[in-house]
Amino acid sequence: MTRLLCLVALLLVALAPPAAAHVVKAGADLRIAQTIAGSELTLVIKATTRVPGPLRVEAIGFPTAPELDLRLRSVADGRVVRGTVAPGRPAQLGVEETGPHELTVSAGGESAVIPFRVLVDRGSGWEFLIYGGLFVAALLLVGGLLTGAFNRRGRPAFVVTAVAAAGVAVAALIVILEPWLPAAAPDGAEPRPTDSAVGRPYVQRVLSTVPARPAAGEEFVARVELFDGSTGRPVDDLAIHHEAMAHLVVTSEDGRYFRHVHPLRTAPGRLEVRLRADRPGRYLTYVELERTDSGGQLLTGSFTVTGSATATAATSDPAIQDASTAGTVTVTPAVPQAGRPATVEVTTSGTPRPWLGMAGHLIVRSEDGQFLGHVHEMGTPGSRLRFTFGFPAPGRYLAWTQYATDRGITTVPFTVEVPR
Amino acid sequence: MMRSKGLRSLLVLAGLVAVVVAAFIVARTSDPTPVSTTGTRYAVTVTAERNAIDVRVDKGQADTVTIDSVMLTMGHSMPEVTARRTGPGHFVAEGDDLFLMTGAWELSIRLTGPSGEETLTLNTLVAD
Numbered sequence: 001m002t003r004l005l006c007l008v009a010l011l012l013v014a015l016a017p018p019a020a021a022h023v024v025k026a027g028a029d030l031r032i033a034q035t036i037a038g039s040e041l042t043l044v045i046k047a048t049t050r051v052p053g054p055l056r057v058e059a060i061g062f063p064t065a066p067e068l069d070l071r072l073r074s075v076a077d078g079r080v081v082r083g084t085v086a087p088g089r090p091a092q093l094g095v096e097e098t099g100p101h102e103l104t105v106s107a108g109g110e111s112a113v114i115p116f117r118v119l120v121d122r123g124s125g126w127e128f129l130i131y132g133g134l135f136v137a138a139l140l141l142v143g144g145l146l147t148g149a150f151n152r153r154g155r156p157a158f159v160v161t162a163v164a165a166a167g168v169a170v171a172a173l174i175v176i177l178e179p180w181l182p183a184a185a186p187d188g189a190e191p192r193p194t195d196s197a198v199g200r201p202y203v204q205r206v207l208s209t210v211p212a213r214p215a216a217g218e219e220f221v222a223r224v225e226l227f228d229g230s231t232g233r234p235v236d237d238l239a240i241h242h243e244a245m246a247h248l249v250v251t252s253e254d255g256r257y258f259r260h261v262h263p264l265r266t267a268p269g270r271l272e273v274r275l276r277a278d279r280p281g282r283y284l285t286y287v288e289l290e291r292t293d294s295g296g297q298l299l300t301g302s303f304t305v306t307g308s309a310t311a312t313a314a315t316s317d318p319a320i321q322d323a324s325t326a327g328t329v330t331v332t333p334a335v336p337q338a339g340r341p342a343t344v345e346v347t348t349s350g351t352p353r354p355w356l357g358m359a360g361h362l363i364v365r366s367e368d369g370q371f372l373g374h375v376h377e378m379g380t381p382g383s384r385l386r387f388t389f390g391f392p393a394p395g396r397y398l399a400w401t402q403y404a405t406d407r408g409i410t411t412v413p414f415t416v417e418v419p420r
Numbered sequence: 421m422m423r424s425k426g427l428r429s430l431l432v433l434a435g436l437v438a439v440v441v442a443a444f445i446v447a448r449t450s451d452p453t454p455v456s457t458t459g460t461r462y463a464v465t466v467t468a469e470r471n472a473i474d475v476r477v478d479k480g481q482a483d484t485v486t487i488d489s490v491m492l493t494m495g496h497s498m499p500e501v502t503a504r505r506t507g508p509g510h511f512v513a514e515g516d517d518l519f520l521m522t523g524a525w526e527l528s529i530r531l532t533g534p535s536g537e538e539t540l541t542l543n544t545l546v547a548d
Contacts, residue, residue, distance in 0.1 A: 078458030166436035230495025
């Protein structure tokens with residue numbers, strides 16, 4: 001008996017493919033930061049529990065956030081529903097089926113097309129075996145009792161007991177083996193083999209601006225086109241990583257200009273964001289992104305702004321605040337050593353609220369622009385942010401701490417000198 | 421006598437367990453799943469197998485259907501194939517070299533015809 005059961009168990013383990021990590025999870029909200037119509041906001045596509053059913057879309061932003069027009073399109077059958085969303089005013093859209101959808105978000109003449117999948121958990125299929133086995137056993141045990149009561153010969157009772165025991169055995173086996181059994185993908189998930197490899201080819205980027213040579217003080221579009229390093233095709237499988245499809249950091253060479261924005265996907269493999277630079281000169285760009293099933297990548301580039309400096313832009317810019325009002329920065333040790341962890345502590349004005357999944361962000365750039373780091377706050381209570389970071393080499397570093405309060409996003413610029 | 425009866429009951433038990441589990445595993449592995457995608461001009465339902473890609477045009481009038489396949493995880497790109505028209509709105513591409521290997525593939529279906537030109541992209545699983 002024991003041997004046979006062991007054999008069945010072994011066979012099951014051998015047959016079962018290894019449990020694969022699913023990137024997409026049913027029942028999880030999708031949070032996507034977007035820089036649209038001059039505003040920074042986070043769209044939340046709430047998890048769907050059933051189809052046909054409602055799909056709730058929320059916008060988390062600041063008092064100045066605009067109203068967004070939404071257009072939800074099912075890729076499978078082309079059905080379209082529309083709605084509007086603003087902070088505090090969620091949208092309720094109807095979805096008819098699971099699978100690939102496109103949410104087009106528009107405001108102020110800008111649009112983003114966000115591809116996503118409506119997923120509905122259909123539960124682990126193995127539960128069927130557990131409950132099925134127990135159900136059969138329970139049914140037959142009652143049957144067995146009745147058979148025993150009305151039949152003197154043992155044979156039918158034996159069969160009934162054997163089948164009931166089989167039911168219990170199946171249920172018990174699955175209960176024991178469940179951690180090793182493959183989990184069923186939710187309804188609407190992207191088709192993928194259970195043993196799919198992790199990692200995808202590198203991304204090549206082409207950075208351009210429209211117009212090609214933007215003038216100081218004038219609005220322009222920064223465009224990032226992404227291509228697969230192995231096939232040359234547009235890269236359109238970006239994973240939502242730290243609540244965005246891509247994080248774009250733009251700094252002027254001297255570091256006086258700093259933007260951390262979340263470009264809009266305007267076409268497959270194309271990301272765009274509207275910017276305005278106050279002074280002429282060379283600007284450095286860093287795109288942080290992650291392909292599905294892959295690790296993070298940092299793509300760098302630069303562009304040049306022409307014309308002459310505009311006096312108004314620097315002061316009217318909400319992202320650049322005086323460090324004395326935005327927060328006080330302390331670095332420990334006061335003279336950090338290259339390669340050793342240093343702690344950067346920032347006292348904030350107001351209580352930070354989570355933004356891009358964290359209480360605070362620290363962007364560190366070496367003076368020459370060759371290095372860029374993005375450090376996360378580790379969950380310090382109160383109106384303090386703490387970051388631990390090892391400056392990789394001696395030199396001067398330009399750093400910006402960012403956090404969000406109910407009023408908006410605050411950027412605290414500072415510099416750190418790492419001696420030889 | 422008792423011993424042989426016990427053994428038989430064990431065999432019956434093991435047999436039943438095996439049948440239930442085998443039936444369940446067979447039920448979970450299914451045939452290639454057709455994938456439907458709708459664009460602005462055309463809508464297609466595509467069934468991809470190792471040696472054949474079947475394209476049904478559900479919306480729009482298409483004269484030619486060309487397919488290029490990419491395995492995103494590995495960075496494999498296959499040469500473009502033109503599907504043969506086998507009936508109204510039905511196109512089939514056949515061959516041993518449609519896919520380099522089994523797994524998840526992204527197909528770009530380019531359609532041309534009276535309804536215009538459009539490329540529809542979809543993901544599918546190619547099994548043996």
